[in-house]
Amino acid sequence: MDTCPGPHVEMEGDAEYRRQLNLFSSCCTEKQAELVRLGEILNKVRSRERFLDIGAGGGHLTIPLSGMFQSTVVVEPNARQAEFLSRRCPKFDIHNCRFEDAPLSPASFDFVLCSHVLYYVNEALWPELVARMFGLLTPGGRLAIVLQAPVGQVADLFRAFTRYDVDLLGLWHALNETYGEENVEVRTIRNEIWTESLEDLTDMALFLLLDARFRERRDEIRGYLERECRVEGGYRLIQEEVLLAVGKSNPS
Numbered sequence: 001m002d003t004c005p006g007p008h009v010e011m012e013g014d015a016e017y018r019r020q021l022n023l024f025s026s027c028c029t030e031k032q033a034e035l036v037r038l039g040e041i042l043n044k045v046r047s048r049e050r051f052l053d054i055g056a057g058g059g060h061l062t063i064p065l066s067g068m069f070q071s072t073v074v075v076e077p078n079a080r081q082a083e084f085l086s087r088r089c090p091k092f093d094i095h096n097c098r099f100e101d102a103p104l105s106p107a108s109f110d111f112v113l114c115s116h117v118l119y120y121v122n123e124a125l126w127p128e129l130v131a132r133m134f135g136l137l138t139p140g141g142r143l144a145i146v147l148q149a150p151v152g153q154v155a156d157l158f159r160a161f162t163r164y165d166v167d168l169l170g171l172w173h174a175l176n177e178t179y180g181e182e183n184v185e186v187r188t189i190r191n192e193i194w195t196e197s198l199e200d201l202t203d204m205a206l207f208l209l210l211d212a213r214f215r216e217r218r219d220e221i222r223g224y225l226e227r228e229c230r231v232e233g234g235y236r237l238i239q240e241e242v243l244l245a246v247g248k249s250n251p252s
């Protein structure tokens with residue numbers, strides 16, 4: 001594992017973050033639904049040699065997708081996640097740093113994934129980072145970026161307690177302008193978060209809201225979820241996500 005210079009990302013008191021992440025993974029359909037959509041994009045990738053996962057987290061996507069490639073490179077700034085992945089998958093080439101600091105060039109990849117990571121990066125830097133991601137693709141390769149959609153119950157939850165400020169539409173527009181509409185694809189992913197208890201759903205909402213300061217508003221958030229998400233037998237929160245994929249043309 002390669003530990004690069006630069007700031008590392010520590011998620012909310014790591015133990016609590018990992019507990020929330022595990023709970024999230026066990027009570028939602030997100031990763032399965034996302035894998036299906038990513039599989040549709042992967043069908044169009046010309047060669048399956050090298051896969052780069054940017055912000056791999058716990059490896060819920062990296063590990064199943066890596067089986068389709070000869071080699072997998074991971075960039076993960078969170079030391080615990082990177083260390084877990086290096087133990088779990090010793091063959092991965094892991095850079096424990098931010099994508100901004102990862103020494104990847106001039107390596108080229110057939111598939112580059114950046115799933116639910118751009119929220120952690122200042123939006124002003126997105127064009128530069130996305131250009132770098134695209135630049136790392138081999139001809140015939142694909143870049144896939146997944147982000148929370150501006151519609152759906154999770155977006156409403158954001159609007160109720162903070163604001164929804166992920167400029168997904170701006171990114172989509174910029175990709176079309178830069179790489180040509182014919183090379184950009186959009187797919188939606190629907191994630192159903194289902195819990196038996198209101199407390200678990202409140203944990204999930206706090207996980208999605210990212211900022212630990214929302215924990216002080218737990219009672220308020222619990223009340224909102226009780227009103228909005230109660231269904232027979234439990235609680236359900238629907239999250240809509242968008243997958244933006246950009247292909248790099250083969251040389252003519």
Ligand SMILES: C[S@@+](CC[C@H](N)C(=O)[O-])C[C@H]1O[C@@H](n2cnc3c(N)ncnc32)[C@H](O)[C@@H]1O
Nearest residue numbers: 009054055056057077078098099115116117120
């Ligand atoms: C919400 S998790 C997503 C994990 C995984 N990609 C998925 O979709 O299941 C976000 C991950 O991005 C990582 N991350 C945050 N800032 C990053 C950056 N600048 N470069 C690369 N990864 C970053 C975090 O450490 C965290 O593991």
